[in-house]
Amino acid sequence: MIEVILPAPLRELASISGRVFLDVAQPATQRAVLDALEREYPTLRGTTRDRSSGKRRAYLRFFACGEDLSNAAPDALLPEAVATGAEPFVVLGAMSGG
Numbered sequence: 001m002i003e004v005i006l007p008a009p010l011r012e013l014a015s016i017s018g019r020v021f022l023d024v025a026q027p028a029t030q031r032a033v034l035d036a037l038e039r040e041y042p043t044l045r046g047t048t049r050d051r052s053s054g055k056r057r058a059y060l061r062f063f064a065c066g067e068d069l070s071n072a073a074p075d076a077l078l079p080e081a082v083a084t085g086a087e088p089f090v091v092l093g094a095m096s097g098g
Contacts, residue, residue, distance in 0.1 A: 002033060003088040010091065014041040019088070028083035030062060031074040048091060063090040
C-alpha cells in the first residue's frame with residue numbers, strides 16, 4: 001500500500017476526507033501511483049496529468065522522501081520508502097505570482 005497525500009481541492013473533488021492508501025502495481029512508479037489514483041477516484045482523471053499526453057499539470061508538484069519528483073520520468077522508480085509504504089507520495093498545488 002502506498003500512501004498518497006493530496007491537496008485540499010483534489011480531496012474535495014474526489015470526496016476524500018484525509019489521506020489515501022492505494023494498492024499500486026509494482027514496480028512503484030509515478031505513473032503507477034497516478035493510474036491507481038485515477039482508477040480508485042475517477043473524478044480525478046485529468047486533474048493531475050493531461051488526459052491526452054499524460055504530462056503532469058503545470059500547477060501540481062510531486063514529492064517523496066523530501067525530493068521534488070515533478071520532473072522525473074513517469075516510469076522512474078519511486079524511492080524504496082514510498083514503495084514500501086514507509087513514506088507518502090505527496091501531491092502539492094504550486095503557486096505563481098510576484
